[in-house]
Amino acid sequence: MNCSPLLVILALYLSNKIQSVMKLSSAFIPTLKEVPADAVIPSHILMLRTGMVRMLSAGIYSFLPLGYKVIKQISEIIREEMDEIGGQEFHLPGLNPKEIWESTNRVEAFGDTMFHIKNREYVLAPTHEEIMAFHAKGALSSYKELPQIWYQIQTKFRNEPRPRSGVIRGRQFLMKDAYSFDSTWENLDKSYELHDKAYRAIFDRCGIKYFVVGASSGAMGGSKSEEFMVKSEAGEDTVAHCESCNYAANVEVASSRIEAVNRSEESKSNYEISTPNVKSIDELCAFLNIDERQTAKSRVYMFKDKPVLVLMSGNDEVNETKLGSALGEGQVRPCHPEELADITGADAGSIGPIGFGHRIIADNRLKDGNNLISGANKNDYHLGGIDFKRDLPEMEYFDLRTVESGEGCPRCDAKLDVFRAIELGHIFKLGTKYSDALGVNFLDENGKAQPIIMGSYGIGLERVLACYMEQNYDERGVIWKKPLAPFDVHLIALNMKNETVASKAAEMYDELRKSGWQVLFDDRLDASAGFKFNDADLLGMPLQVVVGEKNLKENMVEIKIRSTGEKIKINLDELIPKIKQLI
RNA sequence: CGGGGCGUAGCGUAGUCCGGUCAGCGCGCCUGCUUUGGGAGCAGGAGGUCGCAGGUUCGAAUCCUGCCGCCCCGACCA
Structure with a gap:
């Protein structure tokens, strides 16, 4: 030159x-050379150190130019994939009339999580099912106009009791939310599949390693749903995952292949053992020099104001979600230590099934076990020679245990890994909850009014960013790859x-x-x-x-x-x- | 909301137990000169209602009371 x-x-x-x-x-x-004191997880530390974000208040972050550049790139990828499946982008208000939320009963459902405006009857939208349904009402009046996929990328407001992990759980956050409107359940399946495909494409393009978990759709009210998850210490869910067959489930519902307790040929009769100061299963096993499978751990819960004894094999953890579904409708809570003595005559550590006097249930693993050792309902004593079949013939068995890393995958020969994970996206089949509540109907081929069948599909933009960073950094800083690289x-x-x-x-x-x-x-x-x-x-x-x-x-x-x-x-x-x- | 921790300059912090040259240090910032292949050197300089409000005291960053804010664990979580 x-x-x-x-x-x-x-x-x-x-x-x-x-x-x-x-x-x-x-x-x-x-950029910051030093690590800000409030940041703990890598993505948060790096976002602050690289000058991508700054906190304004707990759970409320400003995006600085570099951070916003990446957010825009993530948005663009989402936009392209949503448009690819026929999605049409809206821009909806964050400020909503409270009335519309009352019509679906969700002011109550959200409770304190919803932000309320003080000087007018408005709320700040925590999601947009109602608003999208509102616009669909009367506007999508014929089956010929369906299906539709409407989406937006917008700020949502949720009054989280405890914001945490930087941008991962905030009181204000960016979300791509999409809603499908269909005339039949078969067509809803198609819309759902389209989103499933789009989501995989989006996360693949962003370069994020993720997996998919079947989940319950909670307060959203719907049937089938799937969560797109990323393995991370900073995650708020604990999941069991199989590398080999891709089985994945929240530990609240996950099951595993484990060995049941052995039933010996000969059943001993009950005998009392003096076990001074032996409280835990570990102490018991050490004291008697036995394997934990020979023991049945007791946990007492209150269900509908009545005590229920839950028996687990060895140190297996009671899974309270599974316990809840086993017991059915009603509140379940662990008994307070003070209540235990009244109910059983003994303190925690010496409680057992024989002579318990109330309902007893046990984990499947213990089914028909014999020669088991459990508490004697007398402090500092345990009881041996317990035969569940002989001594407790009325007892019911359920899957009650929490799966652990290293146990067998329920679907294949490999082993499960249990770890924390961040929810990146969630897709679910809503059905007609909102169309019923708001009267969003269309006329079918026979001229008959039917509620529109909806699906709802969300992605947390900040979480995409945070998850990418959690997966791509070293001791020197971030490692960007296309297409997210600023x-x-x-x-x-x-x-x-x-x-x-x-x-x-x-x-x-x-x-x-x-x-x-x-x-x-x-x-x-x-x-x-x-x-x-x-x-x-x-x-x-x-x-x-x-x-x-x-x-x-x-x-x-x-x-x-x-x-x-x-x-x-x-x-x-x-x-x-x-x-x-x-x- | 329960448990724990914290709040001192833009950032990171010492000092708080034991009240009195304790408002200090590092980074950053400003000026000048030198320097430029792995967070430069020297010299000079600016910047703090010690989270807020009361109280105790001759005197409070320090002790007491209340409030606010932030982080972590738990509960909750669409």
Whole structure:
């Protein structure tokens, strides 16, 4: 290039005016060297350190330019995949008349989770089923107009009692929510399948490793639903997952293959054992030198104001969700320690089934077990030789235990892994709950009015971002990959006070941009080389192009691949083709 | 809402038990000179109602009371 320095300066000046956001000398990307005290999980720490977000209040975050850039990219991917399945984008109000929420009884259902406006009868929308149904009412009047898929990407408001994990659980958050409207249940299945496909495409494109869990749809009110989950310590759900066959379930409902307790040929008769100060199953096993499978642990619960004894094998954990469904309608709670003595005559640690005097149920694992040891309902004593078949013939058995890592998958020969996970997206078949409540009807082929059958499909945008970051970082910072990377190339001019470096880097900046890449240019005058390197690693763009004095003398620059740390020294002329090859 | 922790300059913190040169340190920021391949050096400088409000005291970051805010665990969770 045959440019005079003056022209270069002019070009620099002009491009600075137009593209200032992409130059670190003028961009607002406030990186932090130190870890803010309030951040605990990697994604939160990195979002703060890279200047992507700042907290305004608990669970309320502002997106700064760099963070918002990624959010926009995630939105765009979602938009493309939603449009691909025939979705049509809306933009709905966050401020809603309370009345419409009362008509579906959800002001009460949401309770304190819903934000209420003080000086007008408005609420802040925590989701938009009602509003979408409101717009569908009367507007979708014929089966010929169905199906429809309507979606939006909008801020939702929920008064979370405890916001946590940075952006993962906030009081205000971005959500893509979609609603399908169908004339038949078969067509709802199709709309649901379309969303399932779209969701997989979205998360695949974002480069997130996820799995799918069948779930209950809770307060949303519906039938079939699936959750798209990401394994993470920061997750709020605990799930069991099988790598081999992809079985996945919330531990609240998950089951596993385990060995049942053995039934021996010979059943001993009951005998009392003195067990001073032996409380736990571990202590009992150590004291008697036996295996935990020979023991039956007792847990006493209150169900409809009556005690229920729950027997588990060894240290197996009672799963209170399973217990609840086994017992049926009604509140279940563990008994308070003070209640135990009244009910059983003994304290926790010495309670057992023989002589309990109230309802007793047991986990399937204990079915027909004999020669078992349990509490004697007398402090410091246990009872041996318990035969469930002989001594407790009326006892009912249920699946009551919580699965644990390493147990057999219920669907294949592999083993289950149990871990925490973040819910990224949720799809479910709503049915006619909202169309019934709001009177959203269409006329079928026979001219008969029918409620529209709805589906509801959500994705948490911040969670997509957080999950990506949880999965892609190292001790130096974020590791971005396309298509979420805010920039493709981080161009580093090591010494901007050196004229050659400054002008060459500026030329490269223009050339790279002309070639269609998003370039972040570190053109800071005073920052030292090390400072720039560290910032670049922290910000984590896929490729770093390092322009230094020494290499430039040989007409060379260095490319560093962020994910591997590999450095490639190449001739200036090969820069563009090399980057094309690497991205 | 229960349990625990915290609140001192933009960020990270010392000091609080034992009231009195304790308002200090590191990073960042500003000015100048030097420096530029892995978070530069020297010199000078700006910046704090010690979360807020009461109270005790001659005197409060420090002790007492109330409130607010933030984090973690739990409960809750669409």
